Amino acid sequence: MLLGDPGRELLARIARAHPGDLPGLAEATALRRDYPAGLVAAAMAQHELRLTARAKFSRAMDMVFTRGGYEQSTSEPIAWHRARRFTGTARVADLCCGIGGDLIALAAGREVLAVDRDPVHARLARHNAGVYGVAGNVTARVTDVRDADLTGVGAVFIDPARRTAAGDGPRQRFRAGTSEPPLEWCFELAADRSVAAREARAVCVKAAPGIDTSVVPAGWEAEFIADGRDLKEAVLWSPALATTSRRATIIARGDRDTASAASAASAAPVAPVVHALTPSPGPGVRVAPPGEYLYDPSPAVTRAGLVEDLARQLGAWKIDDQIAFLSAEAEAATPFARTLKVIDSAPWTEKRARARLRELGVGAADLRRRGLAGDVDAIRRRLKLAGPHRATIVLTRVADQPWGLICADPGTPLAGSGAGNG
Numbered sequence: 001m002l003l004g005d006p007g008r009e010l011l012a013r014i015a016r017a018h019p020g021d022l023p024g025l026a027e028a029t030a031l032r033r034d035y036p037a038g039l040v041a042a043a044m045a046q047h048e049l050r051l052t053a054r055a056k057f058s059r060a061m062d063m064v065f066t067r068g069g070y071e072q073s074t075s076e077p078i079a080w081h082r083a084r085r086f087t088g089t090a091r092v093a094d095l096c097c098g099i100g101g102d103l104i105a106l107a108a109g110r111e112v113l114a115v116d117r118d119p120v121h122a123r124l125a126r127h128n129a130g131v132y133g134v135a136g137n138v139t140a141r142v143t144d145v146r147d148a149d150l151t152g153v154g155a156v157f158i159d160p161a162r163r164t165a166a167g168d169g170p171r172q173r174f175r176a177g178t179s180e181p182p183l184e185w186c187f188e189l190a191a192d193r194s195v196a197a198r199e200a201r202a203v204c205v206k207a208a209p210g211i212d213t214s215v216v217p218a219g220w221e222a223e224f225i226a227d228g229r230d231l232k233e234a235v236l237w238s239p240a241l242a243t244t245s246r247r248a249t250i251i252a253r254g255d256r257d258t259a260s261a262a263s264a265a266s267a268a269p270v271a272p273v274v275h276a277l278t279p280s281p282g283p284g285v286r287v288a289p290p291g292e293y294l295y296d297p298s299p300a301v302t303r304a305g306l307v308e309d310l311a312r313q314l315g316a317w318k319i320d321d322q323i324a325f326l327s328a329e330a331e332a333a334t335p336f337a338r339t340l341k342v343i344d345s346a347p348w349t350e351k352r353a354r355a356r357l358r359e360l361g362v363g364a365a366d367l368r369r370r371g372l373a374g375d376v377d378a379i380r381r382r383l384k385l386a387g388p389h390r391a392t393i394v395l396t397r398v399a400d401q402p403w404g405l406i407c408a409d410p411g412t413p414l415a416g417s418g419a420g421n422g
C-alpha cells in the first residue's frame with residue numbers, strides 16, 4: 001500500500017519533516033487527520049526501517065522494505081563487490097531476490113531475471129532497482145525458484161532464506177546449516193548442463209558465515225566477507241567463477257563511508273575499496289612467544305583458514321599452535337588484522353596483571369579471551385582498573401601456558417609503557 005500515490009506522498013511528507021528521526025505522538029495524530037490510520041502506521045514503521053537501512057544502503061530513504069526483507073538483505077558495498085565478479089555475463093538470474101539488495105548491483109550493466117516466491121518482495125525488488133536507476137534491466141518473476149525458467153541465463157546468484165516468513169510476519173531463524181532452498185539444491189544448479197555452451201553453469205551462493213566448510217563441493221571457492229571487523233557472510237563460487245579455493249575479503253570501513261556518501265550525492269553507487277587475501281603456500285609458520293606487536297586476524301581470515309598465509313605476508317609468527325594471534329617485531333599496516341603494540345607480556349596471574357595495570361594507569365580495557373576459560377566480567381572486576389588510560393588486555397595461551405598481554409593501539413602508548421616485557 002505504500003507504493004500507491006497516497007503512500008508515497010505520506011512517506012515523503014514524513015521524510016521532509018523528519019530526515020533523521022521519527023515523528024512524535026502529536027504529529028502522528030495530525031497525520032491521521034489527513035490519511036487513514038492504517039496507512040499512517042505503515043508509513044511510520046517504513047520510515048523507521050528506512051532510517052535503520054541507511055547502515056546498508058546509501059539510498060535507503062527512497063527504498064521500500066519489509067522488516068524481514070531488510071534484515072536478510074545484502075548491504076550495498078558487499079552487493080557491489082560481489083556483482084563485479086559477474087562482469088562479462090550478459091544475463092544473470094538473482095534467485096531469492098528478496099527486497100533487491102543484491103539486485104541493485106547485479107542489474108547495473110546487465111540483464112537480471114529476479115525471482116522470489118513472495119510477491120511483496122518481488123515488487124519491492126523492482127521498486128528498489130528503480131531507485132538505483134536499473135529497473136529497466138530487471139525482469140521480476142513471482143514463483144518458487146525450483147520452477148524458474150533459466151533459459152538464456154549465463155550465471156545464477158542465489159541467496160536462500162535462512163529465516164521463516166520473509167515479510168513482516170513472525171520470523172524465526174532456521175536451524176544452523178539449513179536454508180530454503182537447501183544448500184545442496186543450490187549446489188546442484190551448477191551441475192545443470194542445459195545452458196547453451198553445454199558447460200557447467202556458473203553459480204554463486206550466499207551462505208551463513210558460520211557455514212560448515214566441509215559441505216562446500218570440491219572445486220568451489222569459499223569466500224568469507226567482513227565489513228570492517230564484522231564477519232558478514234560466506235559466498236560460494238562454483239568452478240566456473242572460482243579463482244582460488246579460499247578467500248578472505250575485507251570491505252574497508254573508512255573507504256566504505258566515503259563511498260556511500262559519494263554514491264548518495266552522485267548518479268551511480270561508488271565501488272567500495274576491497275582487500276582480498278588468498279592462499280599463498282610457503283614454509284610453515286614458527287611458534288614463539290609474543291614480540292613487540294600482536295596481530296589479531298579478522299574473523300574473515302580465520303574462517304577462511306588463512307592465518308598462516310597472513311603470517312607469511314606480515315613476516316609474523318604464531319604465539320601458539322592452536323590460537324589465531326600472530327606476532328612480529330615490526331609494525332605493519334594491514335587490513336587483515338588489528339595491530340596492537342605489546343606493552344606487557346607474561347604468564348597470566350591476576351595478581352601480577354593487577355599490579356602492572358595499576359602501574360600503567362589503565363582505567364578502561366577491552367578484554368579479549370582466546371583459548372582460556374574464565375568469566376571476562378568477573379576477571380575485569382577483580383582487576384580493579386583505575387587510571388586515565390585505555391588498553392586491550394589479551395588473555396590467551398602461549399606454548400599451552402595461560403598468558404596475559406597488555407596492549408595499546410600503536411601511536412597511543414600508555415604511560416609507563418616500554419617498562420619492559422616478561
Ligand SMILES: C[S@@+](CC[C@H](N)C(=O)[O-])C[C@H]1O[C@@H](n2cnc3c(N)ncnc32)[C@H](O)[C@@H]1O
Nearest residue numbers: 072073074096098099100101102117144145159
Ligand atoms: C535471504 S532473502 C534474499 C535477500 C536478497 N539477496 C537481498 O539482498 O535483498 C531470501 C528470499 O528468498 C525467498 N525464498 C525463500 N524460498 C524461496 C523459494 N523456494 N523460491 C523463491 N523464493 C524463495 C524469500 O521470500 C526471501 O525473499
